[in-house]
Amino acid sequence: MRVTDTADAVVVGGGTVGGWCAYFLRRSGLNRVVLVEKRTLGQGASSRAAGIVRTQGGTPWAVRLGEWSRRFYLSQRDEIGIDSGFTPQGYVLPCFTAAEVAAAHERMAMQTGLGLPVRWLEPGQLDALNPTLAPGLTRGGTYSADDGYLHPPRNVLAYAVALATAGVQVRERVACVGLLTRGDAVTGVRTSAGDIGAPLVVLTGGPELADVGGLAGIRVPSGGVRHQVAVTEPHPSLAAERVPMVFDLAAGLYWRPEEGGLLFGMSNPDEPPGEATSVDEPYLARMRRRLAELVPVTAGLGLRRTWAATIDYTPDHLPIIGPAITDAGVLGGVVIASAGGAGMMWGPGVARAAADVALGGTSAVVDVADLGLDRFDAAGTSRLRTDPIALPFPGTITQL
Numbered sequence: 001m002r003v004t005d006t007a008d009a010v011v012v013g014g015g016t017v018g019g020w021c022a023y024f025l026r027r028s029g030l031n032r033v034v035l036v037e038k039r040t041l042g043q044g045a046s047s048r049a050a051g052i053v054r055t056q057g058g059t060p061w062a063v064r065l066g067e068w069s070r071r072f073y074l075s076q077r078d079e080i081g082i083d084s085g086f087t088p089q090g091y092v093l094p095c096f097t098a099a100e101v102a103a104a105h106e107r108m109a110m111q112t113g114l115g116l117p118v119r120w121l122e123p124g125q126l127d128a129l130n131p132t133l134a135p136g137l138t139r140g141g142t143y144s145a146d147d148g149y150l151h152p153p154r155n156v157l158a159y160a161v162a163l164a165t166a167g168v169q170v171r172e173r174v175a176c177v178g179l180l181t182r183g184d185a186v187t188g189v190r191t192s193a194g195d196i197g198a199p200l201v202v203l204t205g206g207p208e209l210a211d212v213g214g215l216a217g218i219r220v221p222s223g224g225v226r227h228q229v230a231v232t233e234p235h236p237s238l239a240a241e242r243v244p245m246v247f248d249l250a251a252g253l254y255w256r257p258e259e260g261g262l263l264f265g266m267s268n269p270d271e272p273p274g275e276a277t278s279v280d281e282p283y284l285a286r287m288r289r290r291l292a293e294l295v296p297v298t299a300g301l302g303l304r305r306t307w308a309a310t311i312d313y314t315p316d317h318l319p320i321i322g323p324a325i326t327d328a329g330v331l332g333g334v335v336i337a338s339a340g341g342a343g344m345m346w347g348p349g350v351a352r353a354a355a356d357v358a359l360g361g362t363s364a365v366v367d368v369a370d371l372g373l374d375r376f377d378a379a380g381t382s383r384l385r386t387d388p389i390a391l392p393f394p395g396t397i398t399q400l
């Protein structure tokens with residue numbers, strides 16, 4: 001069916017960033033908000049994530065987006081009547097070298113300065129807090145009891161309900177195929193089901209965001225790369241109350257409790273960018289060995305589930321929130337939004353900030369002045385320091 005209609009705002013992409021953004025735009029008072037999703041809601045990265053929500057960010061932007069999103073998850077039931085399943089499990093970032101200890105203390109000073117309840121655990125305290133960890137391995141670590149995890153499919157359900165009850169028009173299986181422009185401003189979105197006139201457009205797309213931008217001549221330095229997750233079979237020692245979440249930063253390996261076992265996720269630093277189509281079994285086996293060193297009870301446990309999916313990333317591991325830029329300059333009315341591979345921990349914050357920027361240019365969630373596309377040069381290199389607390393994503397983008 002071809003439609004020609006109008007909206008106050010169109011959001012492209014029905015992942016967690018686009019979904020919550022469309023909801024926030026509607027809640028901000030726009031009457032007619034349309035979301036176009038080329039597949040179905042959540043069928044990108046958002047339903048396949050591990051669900052880790054970490055406020056212990058490596059930059060003030062990360063801390064603010066994480067904290068805003070965590071508070072939003074806690075408020076959802078009152079606001080919407082459903083939630084994303086957020087569980088405040090507590091998160092440890094252990095250190096294994098003197099350099100990591102120094103960096104952790106520096107980071108913790110920044111985080112506590114922003115009000116996060118992060119504290120330092122001496123090695124013995126860390127071992128006592130996490131009885132599943134092989135004792136004596138760490139030099140201590142940082143801990144926040146506020147950090148936790150959500151259930152990604154339930155988060156998709158939550159924003160689907162929010163969109164429906166708020167009256168956002170969701171058009172699934174409708175692809176954005178370009179933008180309509182007049183002069184240096186957007187006038188609408190061209191879709192596979194006809195044109196939608198609109199003065200405001202938010203472009204999301206997760207791992208496919210560079211392609212979405214490319215439809216309108218906007219170069220977005222973001223990419224996609226394989227990320228793997230596995231869930232062990234249950235074991236009595238892995239009861240949830242015995243397992244704070246852990247991020248072994250140097251190994252790019254993290255875990256949390258899941259159904260009586262452990263869910264662990266991993267990124268291979270040598271993985272080339274591109275779409276994930278299968279599990280890398282040798283790498284999974286390597287990370288299982290690392291996990292068994294750290295959590296001996298997992299050695300020999302069967303795996304209940306494994307999956308690989310394409311995760312979004314940006315070259316500096318920071319989000320993108322800002323106006324669209326083409327070779328002709330800023331394209332008025334269009335905002336680009338990417339959570340840079342941290343859409344569970346930052347997604348609602350990025351979505352709220354993108355909605356704010358679309359409506360008024362700034363946001364109280366986070367200072368977006370440096371987070372726009374203008375921080376990248378033509379090769380996609382950022383002038384910002386890379387967020388040090390991130391998965392080992394590729395440092396470059398191949399799509400540009």
Ligand SMILES: Cc1cc2nc3c(=O)[nH]c(=O)nc-3n(C[C@H](O)[C@H](O)[C@H](O)COP(=O)(O)OP(=O)(O)OC[C@H]3O[C@@H](n4cnc5c(N)ncnc54)[C@H](O)[C@@H]3O)c2cc1C
Pocket residue numbers: 012013014015016017018019036037038039040041042043044045046047048049050051052053174175176177204205206207208212227228229265308309310311312337338339340341342343344345346347
């Ligand atoms: C295996 C895995 C584990 C992860 N674990 C975590 C975690 O523990 N914590 C965390 O914070 N993050 C995690 N992430 C990252 C997180 O899932 C993403 O950052 C987040 O889902 C991105 O949300 P998004 O809305 O930007 O993108 P997506 O969820 O990918 O949504 C983008 C949508 O845009 C649609 N689209 C694309 N092109 C078009 C078009 N032309 N027209 C219309 N629609 C279009 C797609 O179909 C898709 O549905 C993980 C990711 C993966 C893959």
